[in-house]
Amino acid sequence: MKAPALLRAFLPALICILVFVSCAGIGAQDWVRTGTNLSNTTIRLAASDFKPVGADPQTPTLKSVFDATLAKDLDNAGIFEMVSKSLTPQSMPGAPNEIVLSQWSADPANAAMVAFGALSVNSGKLAVYGWLFDTRNTANPQVFGQQFNEAASPEMARTIAHRFADAIIYRLGGGVNGIAETKIYFVSSRTGSKEIWSMDYDGENQQQITHLGTIALSPRISPDNSRVAFAALGDGGWSVRMYSFDLGRLVSFPAGTAGGSNQSPAWSSDGAKIAFSSARSGKPEIWVADASGSNLRRLTAFGTDTSPSWNPRTNSQIAWISGRTGLPQIYIMDMDGSNVQRMTDGGYAVSPNWAPNGGLLTFSWNRKYGPGDPGGQDIYVMDIASKRWLQATHESGSNDFPAWSPDGRHIVFERTIGGHAQIWSMLADGTHQQQLTHSGNNFMPNWSLK
Amino acid sequence: MIFIDVLNGVRVIPKRDTYMQEGRSRQVKRGIFTIVVLLIAVVAFSGCNKKPLPTQAEVLPPPPPPAAPIAQLTATPTVISAGDQVQLTWRTMNATSVIIDGIGSVPTAGVKTVTPTQSTTYHLVARGEGGSADASARVTVNAPVAVTVPVTTITPEEEFKANVQDIFFDYDTADIRSDAQATLQKDANYLVSHPDIRVVIGGYCDERGSNEYNLALGQNRADATKSALVEAGVADGRIRVVSYGKEKPFCSDQNEQCWQLNRRGGFTMAR
Known part of the structure; x- marks a missing residue:
């Protein structure tokens, strides 16, 4: 029942982007305003x-x-x-x-x-x-x-x-559920160490979740909101850890500890699997395990692969970043590691996050990257089928870790201005930007799926 | 009791005698009054002690003000070598509290043995009803004979740091630079000649770029550093690697000099 309704809701947005982009021409886009799941x-x-x-x-x-x-x-x-x-x-x-x-x-x-x-x-x-x-x-x-x-x-x-x-x-709004009761998970160093925090979608009700006293990064909330996976530095290096809200404590995720260099977890949208980056075989590669930690397997083999994100509509594809050709670029592949496609054509592209409708990616990109060629690190939205994109942030700080809201209309992201990192949200076309955090430094937001 | 004894001891000044005696012994004074009253025998009156007759003035003069304290402090000997003892001797008069700096409250008279390690001026302050007085005594301490035997204070960690030096990387790459080769060779030589030491290699990145990608890049830097050591003969099992990405910078300024310091393979001794 829901899928057709969603499709109906997303279709105008896609068409809108494609029409706009084809009119403007690739590579000459600046300050483009278009709807993204917005009628x-x-x-x-x-x-x-x-x-x-x-x-x-x-x-x-x-x-x-x-x-x-x-x-x-x-x-x-x-x-x-x-x-x-x-x-x-x-x-x-x-x-x-x-x-x-x-x-x-x-x-x-x-x-x-x-x-x-x-x-x-x-x-x-x-x-x-x-x-x-x-x-x-x-x-x-x-x-x-x-x-x-x-x-x-x-x-x-x-x-x-x-x-x-x-x-x-x-x-x-076309039968798309609102997001007013959703939550955003993020990293905050306001207590002195980087810990996992949560807040309401509008920045209210900020609460500390972990108290590890080390460095915790990359929180990813499970689709049923019962657990948050994240990476933490311990005596043996980096592990993917799991905090259970039902039990109020860390729970075991055995696949995330071996080898000492495991990070950037990502849930499949059915909550059954977790993809993450691990260097247990030598170089950092994308691995997938069941949420229980079993059935571990490796998907990539070129090194410097990290930051996976599932296609939440099908759970049959993963977007991630790879430094296999030099600077990091966005790639997508099927779940068996086949059909690898490079999505970005240069610059420094990181932190992909796949939209709920399955058709769009958002990521952070510095298209004019390198010494003497200072560009901005900005948030982009790309239509996967055509690889056409729009730039959502402009000339305001350094922007990273974009993440979609469950309704596909909003993006939450990290913006650093003058060395101070804060969480912001905006509509997916870049309008309606608002700062959600103001205390300490705050990083790496992730939006709950409901 | 000591307090009263001290007061008694103070009363050696003749002029104060009458006053102090009156104050001390009312019984005696009343006896004198009775005799005087009987001798004159005009009228019996009450409150005679409040209203003395003119003839009594010679016997009981008005009380003089409280006397100022007097203090004396001596040190014996006044010149010593470090570690020798010094005897401090002090006497005071008219004092109710006596303090020697660095020692604290002391009796109004006494002797104390001290062992100053450097030249010291002992300073005494005596306070009483009549004010305060101070006294000081200087003790000169001659420096001890210098120890000529050299002492090795370098710890294993310091020796490790001096001999196993960090290497640095170019921007966004984990390739070992040519200038790092010589450093790595020295590092390997030290580690080969100290086979008991286990080492942790940390991979570090500068602040530019994304946290997650920098963790992967730092991992590659640590791995590349490890491979170079293994190639130079250090056993694989002695080395552990950890990526710190851009999470633990050595330097927080935003310039190339600082960024270069943060792009490194860093060595620490494993615990």
Whole structure:
């Protein structure tokens, strides 16, 4: 059921890129703006402040958290043209019988859709009623309504806003699930050593996961969100380690310890396998093992191969980087090591990450690399079938480790400016860039699959 | 008790005698009063000790202010060689607390043996109700005869560092440079002649480029370094390699000089 819907959603994006690229011509592209899983027309959406009901003293705080989170989530989604709150009607409708649609459809709001509802706190419980109305369909305006009941706390007010936003995004965004409840895993050195951390997709709720006191790199969250794989330096060199959220501790991954030089793990999207780089046979090569650590096998044989990423749609291909011809380039291959294709035509290309739709890669590329030829390390998005690409970041710091959001509309990445590395996110066409971390130095983000 | 004894000992100044005696023994004074009162025999009065008659002035003069402390400190002998002992002797008067710098609180009079290692001025401060006084004594310590036997303080690690030197790489490559060949030969010679030493080779990269790729590149550098040592006769099993990528830089400036220092194969003794 889902695959056709996804395909439908991604197809316009692909076409859009191809058309744009073929018009512009390869190699002469700069500041290209095009949609990546983002529809051509955006819906003008108004998010009304929710109506506070009752006199519980917690209500004003939770309402302001809820209103701000909902508005930010809908704006972040990248598929709406949000109506500025200064243009929305003064009225604060709390129920379908309280909304006057003409106020919202008329100028200056001129909204096609309006999200509204009511919020109340009763004996420690937060109740939210939310509706999405189509302002032009006066006869039958309700798109959907939803009711939420959770403990009355700012965290749950945020969670409810995330869920309501995701429901709106799902209905209006071509059946693609929203990302407001997803998480981003990353490396932070803010405590003095590089440890694995997590945060909500919008940068809120940052939490430390590992406390190893050594160097932990390359976190990759399992598709079911139960484990995070990463590389850590120990007495015997680098190992691929595994932290279980169910057990709250590190768990064994025997394939990741032998040989002392194992790094850059990557989950297949079904959670069954892990690819990683290991030098146990001499040079760094791509290896694959079951998630349990058994059935280990080697896929490459040329050396300096690392940073694998699965095609999440098929799990039958891997993208990775290889220095077999000198500077690192992006390659793809089938799971038996055959059909090796080089994707980049020069420069310094690293950190590939395969899009959920299976058709696009994002990676970090310095196309004019080398002494006396200083180019920028920027984030690129490439259509695999045509090898045509667009540049998503421009003239702003050194950018690396891009990773797709599960809806394929966003990319999270590491940006270093003046020696300070922070996590940023953007829409996949490079717009809507925003900094998510501000404390210490933060690296190597990875987006959860749900 | 010592405190009171000291006070008694202080009262050697004649002028203070009457006052101190009055203060000390009310019993005696009351006896004198009774005699005087009987002799004059005009009226019986109370509070005589608060309101003395003019004739009593000769017997009980007004109390004088508290006397200033006096302090004396001597050191014997005043010139020694390092390690010899010195006797410090001190006496004080009118003091309630006595402190010698570097020693601390001491009795108001005493003797102490010290062993200064260098020339020292001992300084005493005596404090009492009448103020403070200080005294000092200088002890000169002649330097000991220099030890002429040379001492070897170099540790095995330092000897290793001096003889097994790191090698450096060109940008984005793990090829052994020609200038590294001579260094590697010396490194190998030392390791061959010290077969008990096990060695860890770390592969390092400069800050440019990506962390994951630099770990792979650092691995290649460490491996290339190891291969060169093995070729020069060092047993394979004595060498372990680890890539540090760009995670453990030696230098953090952003210039070629610094980057070159960070592109290396580095040697450490295995624990």
